[in-house]
Amino acid sequence: MARRGLLDIESLTRENIDSILTRSKDFQPPADRPFQRFDILRNRTIVNLFFEASTRTRTSFEIAARRLGAEVISITAAGSSVSKGESLVDTLNTLGAMRPDCIVMRHSASGAPHFLSRYLPIPFVNAGDGTHEHPTQALLDARTILDRRGSLEGLRVAIIGDIAHSRVARSNIFLLSKFGVQVVLCGPPSLLPREIGRIAPGLELTSDMEQAIRGVDVIMMLRVQLERQHEAAFPANEYFQFYGLRPEHVELAKPDVIVMHPGPINRGREISSEVADSQRSAILNQVGNGIAVRMAVLERVLAT
Amino acid sequence: MSRLVVKGGRIIDPAQHIDRVADLAIEDGTIREIAENIESSGSEVFDARGLVVAPGFIDMHVHLREPGFEHAETIETGSRAAAAGGFTSICCMPNTQPVNDNATVTSYIVDRARRFARVNVFPIGAITRNSAGEELAAFASMKQAGIVAISDDGKPVMNARVVRRAMEFAFGLDLPLIEHCEDLHLSAGGDMHEGLTSTRLGLRGIPRCSEDVMVARDIILAEVTGARYHVAHLSSANSVELVADAKRRGLRVTAEATPHHFALADGDMPPYDSNYKMKPPLRESRDVAAITRGLCDGTIDAIATDHAPHAGAEKMREFERCPFGILGFETAIGLALERLFHTDAANLTQIIRLFTQGPAQIVLPDRGTLLAGASADVTIFGTEHEWTYDVNQSSSKSRNTPFHGHRFRGGPVATIVGGEIVWRLDR
Numbered sequence: 001m002a003r004r005g006l007l008d009i010e011s012l013t014r015e016n017i018d019s020i021l022t023r024s025k026d027f028q029p030p031a032d033r034p035f036q037r038f039d040i041l042r043n044r045t046i047v048n049l050f051f052e053a054s055t056r057t058r059t060s061f062e063i064a065a066r067r068l069g070a071e072v073i074s075i076t077a078a079g080s081s082v083s084k085g086e087s088l089v090d091t092l093n094t095l096g097a098m099r100p101d102c103i104v105m106r107h108s109a110s111g112a113p114h115f116l117s118r119y120l121p122i123p124f125v126n127a128g129d130g131t132h133e134h135p136t137q138a139l140l141d142a143r144t145i146l147d148r149r150g151s152l153e154g155l156r157v158a159i160i161g162d163i164a165h166s167r168v169a170r171s172n173i174f175l176l177s178k179f180g181v182q183v184v185l186c187g188p189p190s191l192l193p194r195e196i197g198r199i200a201p202g203l204e205l206t207s208d209m210e211q212a213i214r215g216v217d218v219i220m221m222l223r224v225q226l227e228r229q230h231e232a233a234f235p236a237n238e239y240f241q242f243y244g245l246r247p248e249h250v251e252l253a254k255p256d257v258i259v260m261h262p263g264p265i266n267r268g269r270e271i272s273s274e275v276a277d278s279q280r281s282a283i284l285n286q287v288g289n290g291i292a293v294r295m296a297v298l299e300r301v302l303a304t
Numbered sequence: 305m306s307r308l309v310v311k312g313g314r315i316i317d318p319a320q321h322i323d324r325v326a327d328l329a330i331e332d333g334t335i336r337e338i339a340e341n342i343e344s345s346g347s348e349v350f351d352a353r354g355l356v357v358a359p360g361f362i363d364m365h366v367h368l369r370e371p372g373f374e375h376a377e378t379i380e381t382g383s384r385a386a387a388a389g390g391f392t393s394i395c396c397m398p399n400t401q402p403v404n405d406n407a408t409v410t411s412y413i414v415d416r417a418r419r420f421a422r423v424n425v426f427p428i429g430a431i432t433r434n435s436a437g438e439e440l441a442a443f444a445s446m447k448q449a450g451i452v453a454i455s456d457d458g459k460p461v462m463n464a465r466v467v468r469r470a471m472e473f474a475f476g477l478d479l480p481l482i483e484h485c486e487d488l489h490l491s492a493g494g495d496m497h498e499g500l501t502s503t504r505l506g507l508r509g510i511p512r513c514s515e516d517v518m519v520a521r522d523i524i525l526a527e528v529t530g531a532r533y534h535v536a537h538l539s540s541a542n543s544v545e546l547v548a549d550a551k552r553r554g555l556r557v558t559a560e561a562t563p564h565h566f567a568l569a570d571g572d573m574p575p576y577d578s579n580y581k582m583k584p585p586l587r588e589s590r591d592v593a594a595i596t597r598g599l600c601d602g603t604i605d606a607i608a609t610d611h612a613p614h615a616g617a618e619k620m621r622e623f624e625r626c627p628f629g630i631l632g633f634e635t636a637i638g639l640a641l642e643r644l645f646h647t648d649a650a651n652l653t654q655i656i657r658l659f660t661q662g663p664a665q666i667v668l669p670d671r672g673t674l675l676a677g678a679s680a681d682v683t684i685f686g687t688e689h690e691w692t693y694d695v696n697q698s699s700s701k702s703r704n705t706p707f708h709g710h711r712f713r714g715g716p717v718a719t720i721v722g723g724e725i726v727w728r729l730d731r
Binding site for chain 2: 010087088089107109110111112114115119129130131132133167170193195196198199
């Protein structure tokens with residue numbers, strides 16, 4: 001992490017990622033006992049700055065910071081000076097002058113944390129930037145797979161849905177391909193740009209759901225991002241019929257397939273309730289691992 | 305009588321098929337003669353030994369931001385930057401505030417230029433009122449007031465019927481129609497070229513086809529109307545082909561390309577650096593190669609900078625919120641030498657033609673040559689001296705350039721407008 005923060009998965013090495021994933025195991029609570037508290041980040045101040053609505057990611061970062069002993073201040077865009085017309089740089093300069101140790105930021109513009117980190121000396125942790133990356137989501141997804149499989153090498157993972165607009169897809173593509181995972185990307189052609197097949201080595205593209213799922217170890221469903229589509233990229237009422245995950249699809253995968261979804265899930269749109277609530281679903285494990293992985297990230301960024 | 309003799313330079317004038325070492329005499333603002341050993345006693349002398357002496361360079365596509373956006377540039381500051389880039393005549397686009405869509409605004413620009421400009425300034429009038437793409441602007445009275453072409457640059461005219469009527473009207477006035485080719489439905493909110501880099505960075509794409517379909521549409525309309533049609537800032541390889549085909553068919557179609565479109569590709573952008581954000585966007589290396597070929601084989605008639613200053617704060621925002629456009633004047637000759645001359649893609653005559661005779665034939669038929677009697681606009685440049693571009697020393701009010709700190713081999717040395725040296729390199 002050359003710039004100290006965590007801006008994206010693409011610029012991390014396999015070793016960087018390995019050390020976060022390994023460390024996050026230490027922060028996973030044993031099943032039969034409550035969470036342990038740490039004082040690794042005592043006297044540190046972390047600002048959670050969310051310019052986009054988020055419940056799970058913001059809460060997850062907040063809990064992660066508290067469990068490490070840090071103080072956290074969470075700011076959402078509605079209550080900030082941005083709504084009074086202040087520019088992003090000015091807002092961040094103001095916050096920066098209050099000397100927080102780290103800013104966790106979610107923003108609707110791709111590259112917003114990259115842009116800011118050129119002007120501000122504070123480390124940034126990217127909690128999702130536009131349609132670019134969501135690095136901690138990919139880390140927690142990897143942690144969740146590792147909890148059930150032991151190794152990523154050689155696995156086959158299908159990522160299904162609105163690939164074009166998904167920052168979760170990009171971060172997972174970069175992470176999984178660094179570990180020798182065979183990644184299959186699947187979605188309607190208008191949400192599956194051909195160029196995405198070239199952003200990392202060894203990607204397969206298909207618009208056929210059954211072909212994508214056959215024999216895979218992991219199915220990652222993406223949320224349909226209606227708010228990021230600036231046009232009618234597909235007929236919405238046909239989406240579930242062709243790209244919604246139903247029990248008969250899961251039968252095509254490996255018997256112990258892991259079904260994942262970054263949430264929030266749209267039941268009946270991209271995933272059926274039967275699948276979301278089935279034994280195969282790791283959706284709630286993902287949520288739990290989110291805290292452990294974010295603790296490892298914050299420790300890495302802040303502990304000196 | 306004022307007299308200036310430019311001595312010992314290599315004089316290249318593509319319009320007269322001249323390429324020889326000689327002296328150039330200027331008297332009272334006009335070219336007097338090109339000859340060996342011109343008597344210079346009693347005259348001002350410019351020693352041009354080792355340098356190239358060319359007709360004054362013309363930039364047919366610039367934004368001076370006055371009236372309306374004087375915080376970003378003015379006719380005075382923009383024209384000083386033009387002089388420092390070796391340009392003697394510049395044509396300013398009408399997307400000011402108010403838009404140059406009537407003779408009053410045209411006259412205002414002409415008057416301000418007369419008082420404050422360092423180089424010759426020629427306004428381009430709007431195609432439609434307020435460049436809204438609907439009603440035609442007042443071409444005829446603007447022409448009387450001094451416009452040399454019409455364009456809604458920055459805002460493509462989406463309605464084909466309006467373009468057809470504009471071409472018919474422009475044909476009668478012998479004004480070229482310059483189109484910013486971008487189908488707005490296809491480019492829909494895009495921020496950079498649609499390709500691998502935009503996909504990787506999660507930025508919305510501006511596809512090549514958004515340019516290509518409009519170039520194709522306009523060529524068809526130019527054929528229907530017989531009008532002179534000029535494609536602004538070509539960026540797509542396919543569009544270069546469309547223009548080449550139109551020329552083969554004998555249509556009155558011309559085109560320009562910017563230095564950044566033959567010098568940079570989308571992958572050259574440091575992540576989310578808004579100094580690489582412009583329209584049309586930087587495309588892929590195959591497009592860069594096609595633009596370069598088009599410049600060398602005559603498909604593209606002119607190099608134009610699309611100098612587009614934006615004040616610092618406007619470019620210091622999230623990438624998707626930054627305005628489009630970069631500075632162009634001061635790096636144009638350096639980039640042309642770097643990418644066309646030092647690579648042996650083109651010789652000096654070809655390059656000079658792209659800056660002089662080429663654009664002159666489209667917008668300024670009396671300029672772009674050192675013919676005796678012509679206005680004494682002269683560009684003097686070197687091909688070998690090394691220098692580094694420091695945008696903080698620029699005469700422009702703005703700083704938005706991807707070439708800050710770029711090391712150049714060769715560049716402008718002196719700029720003469722109407723017989724007067726308006727800029728010379730300190731060294």
